[in-house]
Amino acid sequence: MTAMIYCDYNATTPVDPRVLEAMLPLFSEDFANASSGHTAGRAVARLVEQARGQVAALVGAGRRNVVFTSGATEAANLAIRGVLAGAEPGRRRILVAATEHKAVLAAAQDAARIHGGSVGLIRVLRNGTPDLDHLASLLSRNVVLVAVMAANSETGAIADVRRACQLTHSAGALYLCDVTQAAGKIPVALEAQEIDLAVLSAHKIYGPKGVGALVASRPLQNRMTPLIVGGGQERGLRSGTVNSAGIVGFGRAAAIAAAELATDADRLRHLTALLHRLLAEKLTGVELNGPTVTRLPNTLNLRFAGADADAVMTSTPQVAVSAGSACKGSSTEPSHVLTAMGLDSTAALESLRFSLGRPTTEDEVHTAADHVVTAVDHVRSLHHRSRPSSRAHTPTRTRA
Incomplete structure (x- = not known):
């Protein structure tokens, strides 16, 4: 396993x-x-x-x-x-x-x-x-x-x-x-x-x-x-x-x-940037929810347009990510954080949070990105088969 x-x-x-x-x-x-x-x-x-x-x-x-x-x-x-x-x-x-x-x-x-x-x-x-x-x-x-x-x-x-x-x-x-x-x-x-x-x-x-x-x-x-x-x-x-x-x-x-804050932050900032780059290179319709710079070094919240977040998580059991804070539990409501930022319900429900940690390795980031790409492509293909008139994916952009 x-x-x-x-x-x-x-x-x-x-x-x-x-x-x-x-x-x-x-x-x-x-x-x-x-x-x-x-x-x-x-x-x-x-x-x-x-x-x-x-x-x-x-x-x-x-x-x-x-x-x-x-x-x-x-x-x-x-x-x-x-x-x-x-x-x-x-x-x-x-x-x-x-x-x-x-x-x-x-x-x-x-x-x-x-x-x-x-x-x-x-x-x-x-x-x-x-x-x-x-x-x-x-x-x-x-x-x-x-x-x-x-x-x-x-x-x-x-x-x-x-x-x-x-x-x-x-x-x-x-x-x-x-x-x-x-x-x-x-x-x-x-x-x-x-x-x-x-x-x-x-x-x-x-x-x-x-x-x-x-x-x-x-x-x-x-x-x-x-x-x-x-x-x-x-x-x-x-x-x-x-x-x-x-x-x-x-x-x-x-x-x-306190002793390891600086080294942990530098390493996690690098790994988070790597994860973002890998996903944005391999998928269209990837949008960053949150600041580009003034952001925690380990945190990345991304919208995958046309791919329901819960469906993506179900399709990638090999990777533990979330569609909001843990306190949200099994609620199907969109994140109050994302809607307060101006995202509509659809966009909020297509967003996943990735938060890396002290044990995370670069190999894990590459593997996780591959699994997520496969899952997003799968969910999008199901969406398009069920709705053949659906519009094409939007180009990659960053939410400032």
Whole structure:
């Protein structure tokens, strides 16, 4: 049986063997509860604090600003609800980029419903980057929070977070930045850019699933309302026995990502460009969804005109790709990210995301491209047989 070529690293990553090695003692000899006051508990607590520092270093933040959660989704809910719960009655409007992850969009809507607020959407440009002029026009004194992610999971579009943050602060609002996809792929500097709140997950950087973090200053943490109450762990913001093994794995993954960021980025940028070139040379009607330059080095979202994306995936079981973010699941609806960029439903449903990772090889890229070309040709041939009057494929072009 031929091994599958995995090209979906933005959905999740395998645990790096070095990360697993760091985690294993926490399941056996270092199993004590990090909240216990005895020697064994204090030893585990020191490991947790070391990991807190490693995660903080990856995103350019202070160690005391990191609050561990079960993942970025919980962290986003904690951030948004926590801010809105303590907001003044006349200042409960949230502005969210239209292409944010569903976790942020849904958390904003839910928080607004619970706390009597409202949500406004920030438009994006055709290349998927946020329209910051539109953000500026939406800002007013009733806005308490603005959410614009650092990099999009589907297109890899990188936002100008420094300017977005400056605009937000000029209106007296707080800025939430989802750095889940950016961390470990591009430099992240939360404190230098004066970002108030950020969220990220371990499993996107070759760490374990089930652990993530909210990053916020201590004064801001003190203003927030927790989602989970109990023993008061994580400075009262996330009660429950600390997931010490997961946290230690998160820390080790963060340290590796920080050390290898530059070399990983260069290699993945080369492989992604190679994949794009191979597909564009062998197929007509290939369109890039997203920026040509300001894009994550590992991410490529392409439309194959006349070839339904789900059908292409079915026709190429040897390659793991996606038709959107993993949170979309088995939904047949077009990607909200692509439609927000101006693609119609047909174009969005003909688009695939390729996201390469640390284990990806050049041989795999060549093989994956061959499989995808065969699948696209097959799907197009079926389409034309069923609709003989169908127009010819459009020429290759790039969406700016």
